[in-house]
Amino acid sequence: MVALQTYFPDWKNLAIHESSPGNRGVSPRLQRECPSYLPSQFFPDVPLGTCHENVGCENLESLTFANASFDVHITQDVMEHVFNPARAFCEIARTLRPGGGHVFTTPLVNKTRTSAVRAPCRMTDKSSTFSRQSTKATPLPPTVPW
Numbered sequence: 001m002v003a004l005q006t007y008f009p010d011w012k013n014l015a016i017h018e019s020s021p022g023n024r025g026v027s028p029r030l031q032r033e034c035p036s037y038l039p040s041q042f043f044p045d046v047p048l049g050t051c052h053e054n055v056g057c058e059n060l061e062s063l064t065f066a067n068a069s070f071d072v073h074i075t076q077d078v079m080e081h082v083f084n085p086a087r088a089f090c091e092i093a094r095t096l097r098p099g100g101g102h103v104f105t106t107p108l109v110n111k112t113r114t115s116a117v118r119a120p121c122r123m124t125d126k127s128s129t130f131s132r133q134s135t136k137a138t139p140l141p142p143t144v145p146w
Contacts, residue, residue: 014071060088075104
């Protein structure tokens with residue numbers, strides 16, 4: 001909230017998109033106090049740009065929003081889960097209004113542990129998919145459309 005209040009003190013009157021909001025911290029406050037706040041999640045079986053359970057379905061790598069739609073994008077611990085972060089950053093920049101910004105967080109780097117690929121991306125003609133390799137988490141279906 002400090003970054004938002006510092007760089008966008010009029011945040012309550014701005015158009016703000018948040019990808020994958022949580023149910024604690026800044027997300028509930030934005031929901032309550034910012035009339036132009038738009039949360040989104042990625043739902044693999046829901047068409048992009050549609051609403052599911054009062055939340056928009058969006059893929060940061062291929063946003064359905066028009067150019068210059070938002071004053072601020074917020075992603076909290078999200079970018080490390082994106083298959084193509086460069087593409088996501090380009091989409092965020094495309095949908096920002098002049099003078100807008102992207103407020104984001106990422107977890108600390110753990111240099112003592114090796115990273116593990118959990119969901120490799122396989123590009124096809126017009127879409128990508130991911131599949132489960134090995135994880136101790138809840139099993140995913142063998143192939144999920146992206």
